[in-house]
Amino acid sequence: MKYVTISTSIIYINKDMINQRIDNFILKKFKNVPKSMIYRIIRTGKIKINQKKIKPDYKLKNGDVLKIPPIKILCNTKKQFFPLNNAKILMNSILYEDNDLLIINKPSGIAVHGGSGCNFGVIEYFRKLRPLNTFLELVHRIDRETSGILMLAKKRISLVSLHKQLRENKIKKEYTALVHGLWPRHIKKISEPLLKIQFKYNQKKVFIHKNGKPSETYFYIKKQFSTSTLLSIFPKTGRTHQIRVHALHAGHPIFFDQRYGQSHLDANIKNNIHIARLLLHSYKINFIHPKNGNKICITAPLDVSFKNYLNNMI
Template identity: 70%
Template sequence: MTYKILSTSIIYINEDMINQRIDNFLKKKFKNIPKSMIYRIIRTGKIRINKKRIKPNYKLKIGDQIKVPPIKIFAEKKKYCHINYDQINLSNNILYEDNYLLIINKPSGIAVHGGSGINFGVIEYFRKVRPLEKFLELVHRIDRDTSGILILAKKRTSLISMHQQIREKKIQKEYVALVHGLWPCNLKKISKPLLKIYFKNKQKKMFINNNGKVSETYFKIKKQYSSTTFMSIFPRTGRTHQIRAHTSYVGHPILFDKNYGNLDLDRLIKNKINCNRLLLHAISIHFIHPNDGKILHIEAPLDMNIRNFLQNLV
């Protein structure tokens, strides 16, 4: 095993960091450190704020000084990939921006953050090309293979406000997807609990299981083709892979879904443009602006791959 030592560090708390619990702050700051270790070094007094011992529920205040001791952690080898920032210009995908939020139309195939063997994602991209931004965090996540609306917060107050709206189900999202088969007209809602299972290769998959978390998705038919259906989909909860797992469960998986799809059905589809991306797209979002309280409705146009594929369907 390969280990590395994180040296002693002093963190000064500014206005974008306040009101967080110290345990949550450290978990975000040091993602490679196990949660159990974080709680242990807090409990044993090795983490000091203003030279004093604190408890895990201590909330950070402006001007606080956090002293973090040397920590020995396992250094996992990552499969680093070289990113050409001239070829991937996500700045062209910005749908909306002000002093509080940055909303983009994320392309399929790009992760929202690094991890699981890759060192690049949307959040790393914008932190790299905007070094003067003091604060940039993901408000939510969408799958790597899913395209569409992704929101970043440019202030901690914006992040807190948006997360509160998510918890209170005030944010309305619409996805569109092309699924196999003719979707039944009377199937307008799937409410099945989803349980996350991790495999040895660190991949995860969601399964319908009574021990899982409550998951609810609404469906509306947009257009039916000879052997596929174009759907509007409205998730009421935000579980991992929720739409993909629910559509697969009822026998209408999304086209070209490598984890929840049907490879035999995918092969039967006439693919004139050789499209093999997941045909799932976050097309619109409706929420309250975290600063002025106004209602915002943002739409993300379909990319050329999906539009060309739909035009060739019969």
């Protein structure tokens, strides 16, 4: 392992940086620095704002002057490979863009951010492809295996506005999924608390548990086939893996879900086109534009593999 030392940094906080906690700001800026080190240098007063010690929950203000002491960073000596094919796919997946927002139809199999064995996720791709965008952050996340709508903010003020809408349940999302079996018509809502458990090697799995966070998902039947059901799904809350776990709880796991599905059901499927992706897609999103206040509705068409699989079942 090789380390490099970053010299003292002076950062002048502008309007695109405000209202975020100092600890989160530093963690994003120095991703190769252990969290424990970041919190230690904040706690000991080595990080200063306007020449004063601050606490980790301090929120940045316009005009603040942030001073960061020299920090030793782990340097990856292996040259990172930038997959141009994925970059081209993502550039062709843009559904909507203006000065405040970038919304894409994320393909299944591409993570929203790097980590857990992959160097590049959606956010890293677009930061590299759009070097003139001084600010670019994920508004929300969807699973790596899930396809569909993903929103990125191009301004801090837009990110804050959309996060407020998420907290107040003003952003409405609709998903499409194919599940095993005939979904019972009387099951239109599942409200089961979800608990996320972290395992070794940074892997996580979500379980229904009384000590979990409140979660609510609405299910509507779009079409029923002989042994499966196409659903429209409306999550009221946005917990990790919420739709997948609630579908499993109902006894109707989503097709080809390697984490929460049932492999013996997937194995019995006559799969003429050899699809193996999770058949869950973020189809539609409704929100208020953070700048002009207009109501926006964006839809993302199903990809070719998902669409072909459905056509194959008719």
